[in-house]
Amino acid sequence: MPNHPSDPTTRPTLEQLLQLKRREQPPQEFWDSFDRELRRRQLAALVRTQPWYERVFLFARFGLRKSTTAIGATCAILITLVAVDRFSSGPAGFAPADSGSTVYLHAIEVAQPEIRTARAAESAAPMVAEARYAMEVFAKVEDQNRRFTTVSSPKTLTADSGNRGTFVVNKLSSPDRRVAMIQPVFEF
Amino acid sequence: MSVAKTVGKLLAGTPERKAEADADLDLVQRVQEGDVAAFDLLIHKYRERIYSVVYNLTSNREDASDLTQETFIKAFQSINRFRGASSFFTWIYRIALNTTLTHLRKNRLRRFFSFERIVEEDHSGEWLDSLASGQQTEKSALVNELQEKLNEAFQKLSYKHRTVITLFEIDRLSHKEIAEITGCSEGTVRSRLHYAKQQLQSYLQEYLK
Structure with missing residues (x-):
């Protein structure tokens, strides 16, 4: 170090060096160009196309609350379609454990699902939603109407690139130990 | 200001x-x-x-x-x-x-490093004047060299340690504020600060008192 003082007593302390570091500042002209460039980038950011995950996040935050009815109706239809398809195909969908009794699906109704997004985070995070719904199944057992009601436990859905979440929501059990698996599709 | x-x-x-x-x-x-x-x-x-x-x-x-x-x-x-x-x-x-x-x-x-210039302030009575014995060119060369060494030493620190020492020593934030920003405890902030200073002292040993 050519300028380094040979006498150690005249060398700076760490505190003094840090004081020097505090003085490293840009000149005033720098801020003029900084402001111009920032303004340009702000405008560019406003007009750019948002990637899918940002759109999903925004929709989940602001769109879900407004479209709960539509989502509920979609779910009800989808569940019904899936259930009818499975149950109409016989024992594969709704297999009787006890061969002495016969169960026919009479109707299935799904209450409007309650969907909540995860607690609003102040940083961008993967979007998750929690869904809970009530389902009533009306089944005819040997000419006696039976009604099974079930309420799903909360499920966590994570939006994928297709902004759809599919998962097994329920395992439906009756006193006759008849079991059905239903797979509704939630649209985000 | x-x-x-x-x-x-x-x-x-x-x-x-x-x-x-x-x-x-x-x-x-x-x-x-x-x-x-x-x-x-x-x-x-x-x-x-x-x-x-x-x-x-x-x-x-x-x-x-x-x-x-x-x-x-x-x-x-x-x-x-x-x-x-x-x-x-x-x-x-x-x-x-x-x-x-x-x-x-x-x-x-x-x-790559590229440094800001050191803002000139009233140096009277400061350590820099005593080192450079009044010669402006000598003082500038010394300041530039110290700035380079100090920045090199800063960059040798881990990101966590560099963050804490920057927020405390350069930005003059309190331990509590640093803890809030970095999401760790005040004790951790103090400990990181202590370690970071020790490291700087070690890296800059031959340039410091």
Whole structure:
């Protein structure tokens, strides 16, 4: 170090060096160009196309609350379609454990699902939603109407690139130990 | 007003600090209601401090300028999600630190330094004058060399240690504020600060008393 003082007593302390570091500042002209460039980038950011995950996040935050009815109706239809398809195909969908009794699906109704997004985070995070719904199944057992009601436990859905979440929501059990698996599709 | 004076004023007392946070929150609410110009006030209030922090973390003025702008753009894009759980000050510092960390990770294999000039102030009675014995050229050369060595030493520190020493020694934040920004305990902040100073002392051994 050519300028380094040979006498150690005249060398700076760490505190003094840090004081020097505090003085490293840009000149005033720098801020003029900084402001111009920032303004340009702000405008560019406003007009750019948002990637899918940002759109999903925004929709989940602001769109879900407004479209709960539509989502509920979609779910009800989808569940019904899936259930009818499975149950109409016989024992594969709704297999009787006890061969002495016969169960026919009479109707299935799904209450409007309650969907909540995860607690609003102040940083961008993967979007998750929690869904809970009530389902009533009306089944005819040997000419006696039976009604099974079930309420799903909360499920966590994570939006994928297709902004759809599919998962097994329920395992439906009756006193006759008849079991059905239903797979509704939630649209985000 | 210099950054240090602004910070000193800001941290003068808790009520003043709270008043600052309330004023920021008012501005944020104005932005959330559509008054975009209010965000300019926030930029002007924090740009120098954010720039200073990012510059000291990167030791590169071009990167610092770019990352500071990126910080404000991210804040602007996310401001509707700001609910005031923390102060705006803490929030924007976190964005700046995360943005810088991401940048450093991406570019860890190609690092260049470019330094800001040292602002000349009244040096009378300071250590620098006594070292340079009045010769301006000698003093400038000495200052440049010390600046380079100090920045090199800073960059040898881990990101966590560099962050803590920058926020404490350069930005003059309190342990509590640093703890809030970095999401760790005050004890951890003190410990990191102690270790960082020890490391700097060790790296700069031959240049220090």
